[in-house]
Amino acid sequence: MAPRGLAVLVFAVLMAFPAIGGDYWTDQLTRYLLFGLFAMSLSLVWGRGGILCFGQAMFFGGGGYVMAALTMGLVGGGLAGGLLTSTYIGLLAAVVAAAVFAALLGYFLFWGKGLAGAYLAIVTLAIAFMLEQLIKSWYALGADNGLSGVPPLDLGAFGWHLELWDPAPRYYAVLAVVLAVYVGLDRLLRSPFGIVLTAVKTNPDRAAFFGYRVLWIKLVTFVIGAAIAALAGALFVAVDEFASPTLIGFGLSTEVLIWTALGGKEMVLAAFLGALAVRVMEGYLSESLGDYWILALGLGFMLSVVLLPRGLIATPIASLAARLRGNRR
Amino acid sequence: MAELAAIALNATSYVLILILVALGLVVVFGMMGVINMAHGELFMLGAYVVVAAQGAGAPFWLAVLAAPLVVGALGAIIEGLLVRHVYRRPLDTILATWGLSIALKQMVVLSFGPASYSVVAPVEATIAFGTFAYPVYRLILMAIAVVVIAAVFWVFLRTDFGLAARAVIARPDTAACLGIDTRRLYRASFVIGTAVAGFAGALVSPLISVDPQMGLGYLIPAFLSILVGGAGPLAGVLAGGAVVGGTDSLLTVWLSPVVAQIAVFGLAILVIRLRPQGLLGARDGA
Amino acid sequence: MTARPSAMLSARPSAMLSVSGLESGYGPGAVLHGVDFELRAGRVTALMGRNGMGKTTFLKTVMGLLPARAGAIVFDGHDIAGLPPHRIARAGLGYVPQGREVFDDFTVAENLRLSLLGHLGKAKSVPERVLAWFPILAERAQQRAGTLSGGQQQMLAIGRALAADPKMLLLDEPTEGIQPSIVHEIGETLARIARETGLTVLVVEQNVDLVLTVADEVAFMDNGAIVETTSAAALARDDTILARHLSL
Numbered sequence: 001m002a003p004r005g006l007a008v009l010v011f012a013v014l015m016a017f018p019a020i021g022g023d024y025w026t027d028q029l030t031r032y033l034l035f036g037l038f039a040m041s042l043s044l045v046w047g048r049g050g051i052l053c054f055g056q057a058m059f060f061g062g063g064g065y066v067m068a069a070l071t072m073g074l075v076g077g078g079l080a081g082g083l084l085t086s087t088y089i090g091l092l093a094a095v096v097a098a099a100v101f102a103a104l105l106g107y108f109l110f111w112g113k114g115l116a117g118a119y120l121a122i123v124t125l126a127i128a129f130m131l132e133q134l135i136k137s138w139y140a141l142g143a144d145n146g147l148s149g150v151p152p153l154d155l156g157a158f159g160w161h162l163e164l165w166d167p168a169p170r171y172y173a174v175l176a177v178v179l180a181v182y183v184g185l186d187r188l189l190r191s192p193f194g195i196v197l198t199a200v201k202t203n204p205d206r207a208a209f210f211g212y213r214v215l216w217i218k219l220v221t222f223v224i225g226a227a228i229a230a231l232a233g234a235l236f237v238a239v240d241e242f243a244s245p246t247l248i249g250f251g252l253s254t255e256v257l258i259w260t261a262l263g264g265k266e267m268v269l270a271a272f273l274g275a276l277a278v279r280v281m282e283g284y285l286s287e288s289l290g291d292y293w294i295l296a297l298g299l300g301f302m303l304s305v306v307l308l309p310r311g312l313i314a315t316p317i318a319s320l321a322a323r324l325r326g327n328r329r
Numbered sequence: 330m331a332e333l334a335a336i337a338l339n340a341t342s343y344v345l346i347l348i349l350v351a352l353g354l355v356v357v358f359g360m361m362g363v364i365n366m367a368h369g370e371l372f373m374l375g376a377y378v379v380v381a382a383q384g385a386g387a388p389f390w391l392a393v394l395a396a397p398l399v400v401g402a403l404g405a406i407i408e409g410l411l412v413r414h415v416y417r418r419p420l421d422t423i424l425a426t427w428g429l430s431i432a433l434k435q436m437v438v439l440s441f442g443p444a445s446y447s448v449v450a451p452v453e454a455t456i457a458f459g460t461f462a463y464p465v466y467r468l469i470l471m472a473i474a475v476v477v478i479a480a481v482f483w484v485f486l487r488t489d490f491g492l493a494a495r496a497v498i499a500r501p502d503t504a505a506c507l508g509i510d511t512r513r514l515y516r517a518s519f520v521i522g523t524a525v526a527g528f529a530g531a532l533v534s535p536l537i538s539v540d541p542q543m544g545l546g547y548l549i550p551a552f553l554s555i556l557v558g559g560a561g562p563l564a565g566v567l568a569g570g571a572v573v574g575g576t577d578s579l580l581t582v583w584l585s586p587v588v589a590q591i592a593v594f595g596l597a598i599l600v601i602r603l604r605p606q607g608l609l610g611a612r613d614g615a
Numbered sequence: 616m617t618a619r620p621s622a623m624l625s626a627r628p629s630a631m632l633s634v635s636g637l638e639s640g641y642g643p644g645a646v647l648h649g650v651d652f653e654l655r656a657g658r659v660t661a662l663m664g665r666n667g668m669g670k671t672t673f674l675k676t677v678m679g680l681l682p683a684r685a686g687a688i689v690f691d692g693h694d695i696a697g698l699p700p701h702r703i704a705r706a707g708l709g710y711v712p713q714g715r716e717v718f719d720d721f722t723v724a725e726n727l728r729l730s731l732l733g734h735l736g737k738a739k740s741v742p743e744r745v746l747a748w749f750p751i752l753a754e755r756a757q758q759r760a761g762t763l764s765g766g767q768q769q770m771l772a773i774g775r776a777l778a779a780d781p782k783m784l785l786l787d788e789p790t791e792g793i794q795p796s797i798v799h800e801i802g803e804t805l806a807r808i809a810r811e812t813g814l815t816v817l818v819v820e821q822n823v824d825l826v827l828t829v830a831d832e833v834a835f836m837d838n839g840a841i842v843e844t845t846s847a848a849a850l851a852r853d854d855t856i857l858a859r860h861l862s863l
Binding site: 052108109113115117118119121122123125126127129130133134136137250254257258261291292294295297298299300301302305306309 | 358362363364411414415418419420421423424425427428429430431432434435436438439545549552553556585587588590591594595597598601602605
């Protein structure tokens with residue numbers, strides 16, 4: 001776990017950002033924050049839960065599409081005077097849909113002698129592949145072109161509207177959500193659940209012998225991860241005003257894996273920062289490097305897995321934290 | 330009737346290619362417990378060797394012979410520089426080879442562009458089977474594939490090298506204490522596996538559209554075949570490949586290729602979950 | 616038959632294996648805390664001690680299966696610490712692991728052949744004398760090793776190690792899980808092999824009968840270090856030595 005002081009510092013900097021960053025970068029950072037939130041979900045599921053899921057974007061994109069479908073009135077638009085098009089309902093639906101789907105999928109993957117390790121990776125890869133193909137051919141959801149014109153975040157309810165069009169208010173709304181989720185995850189992982197989760201990840205058989213219900217713990221973790229990813233995706237389509245098949249696809253599943261691994265999968269804050277760092281770098285470098293950016297990312301990822309498997313950001317944080325703890329004694 | 334024969338022949342050629350790809354995967358997986366996520370890209374590179382050769386005016390069969398050499402050499406480099414450092418950490422190997430697959434794909438995009446290529450078949454003729462005509466090249470491909478598969482089996486089941494390789498898969502420490510250089514065997518097996526994949530890619534290149542993304546479409550069914558087949562290092566691949574490849578070919582007749590692939594993957598995953606030991610495995614997981 | 620005239624005629628037998636200050640273990644803990652041990656050529660030595668004292672760890676470290684964290688291992692004049700197991704095996708160290716570890720799916724002949732494959736330049740067929748010591752290996756050559764009885768598997772494991780004509784043999788609890796009559800037979804055969812060829816042997820054993828049948832010398836390991844060495848003859852005479860080291 002990242003030291004609390006560092007988390008405070010990070011969020012303080014993020015809160016101050018719009019004042020110094022300007023509109024364009026605030027806008028970009030809003031999106032990066034949501035990718036960071038997405039990476040947090042994978043850090044929970046993979047880094048802490050030991051579930052290597054190659055298809056995490058299915059929840060991110062899935063949440064996005066649910067949000068888009070509802071807020072655009074594609075589903076139940078006529079009901080209750082447009083009640084279902086409310087932002088809150090959209091977010092709720094996205095999260096619940098993802099949670100239900102994750103519960104079913106998770107049960108299928110983990111019951112009995114559940115899938116783990118390499119087998120789980122390949123199966124989730126296959127599922128991600130399947131879903132991408134499916135969405136691309138689903139005409140009602142815009143197929144290859146996706147859904148454009150997704151309404152922005154609307155903080156109002158019951159006929160009263162407060163739409164967030166400007167970069168700064170939108171940024172702060174998103175940041176508030178990200179912060180809330182981070183605090184929630186931090187508390188969860190420091191709680192007894194977090195300790196049991198580590199036990200299950202390290203040695204599931206032994207944890208089972210101790211009486212822990214491994215399937216239940218894995219399911220809860222998987223579902224919470226899916227819910228967070230869906231929340232991030234739902235907010236993302238509202239910010240971007242566009243739901244694209246790339247959000248559910250294989251490419252994004254790969255990218256979030258890279259961000260999380262590069263940052264440090266076992267440390268939620270590091271995974272978050274990893275996503276931010278890679279996206280920021282991409283923002284700067286993809287202009288100059290063009291197609292070489294992806295190559296550089298792939299090579300960099302390879303190197304980091306071999307040399308710093310705990311993450312480029314997490315490793316220095318962890319050793320710094322250890323040194324500080326040592327000095328305090 | 331003629332339709333049925335054509336479908337059966339097409340299914341067979343797909344199954345054989347799938348088995349070739351899976352054989353390369355399974356040896357590495359069985360021996361080192363690692364999945365080479367870049368295996369599909371090595372298959373793809375075999376096809377691009379043919380693309381490059383045809384661009385340079387070289388004959389097709391020369392390219393097909395060169396492909397395993399080129400890809401095998403690349404496999405040796407990959408093993409020495411990358412896999413060697415991570416094979417004790419199987420999950421990190423998945424990630425590292427995943428990064429490699431991204432890098433390899435992008436290198437191909439940078440060299441050849443993202444669009445797909447067509448490879449000209451060496452033999453355009455068709456042979457008449459009663460009422461329908463079937464491409465001769467497909468028949469040649471099947472014959473060659475059978476020979477190569479048989480050769481791989483022969484190497485692993487009948488030679489001293491194969492005996493040592495199977496010993497290392499079964500009990501690596503004991504094999505080492507008998508004087509067997511496990512590192513050299515890992516490398517040799519990895520190179521053989523990648524060379525076979527490259528060969529398969531070159532062989533199948535005239536029949537499909539060659540593009541940088543084609544690797545994944547073979548990696549996943551190949552691996553699913555291994556899991557579906559289960560059991561011993563090699564026999565399971567035959568069974569799994571036949572089932573996965575055969576089902577895909579059959580379903581493509583009635584459904585669109587996309588839906589067929591989804592259905593096949595879904596079915597394979599179901600089989601894997603409901604019968605974890607695979608079709609050939611014994612119930613107690615032996 | 617290969618006699619070892621130097622071992623039998625020299626007045627001062629040289630050290631075949633010399634270990635000093637050896638430390639090793641699994642993970643963060645240490646199991647061997649500075650082992651000092653010397654094995655003279657041509658002798659059969661038994662290593663005894665309670666469970667968990669480090670006997671198997673010691674053999675594994677000598678064979679290179681576990682890295683030595685400190686100390687030196689000199690075998691037949693060569694420094695072998697840090698070498699990979701296959702190089703140590705090729706230097707002439709044979710290993711019969713605990714639990715035998717025969718390749719169940721291979722035939723007896725294939726198991727033996729693997730040993731020959733590992734040693735380049737050696738004879739391409741199993742030495743006659745190995746089959747003479749363990750006739751069953753010739754009789755059951757085509758049988759799958761997994762279908763042999765425990766005692767037969769043990770003979771295969773020993774024969775496999777001997778097929779490479781090693782200078783020294785390490786055995787880890789060869790009698791574990793084998794019926795007493797076969798234990799005795801194996802013990803007699805080992806003693807015979809050692810006598811005929813002057814092979815240096817180190818056998819980790821809990822079974823006192825086997826030790827007394829086979830060993831010239833006995834060493835005791837406690838808490839990852841050698842604490843006492845004595846001759847087998849002395850052990851046979853004095854009950855208290857065993858009680859000291861093996862009782863709880």
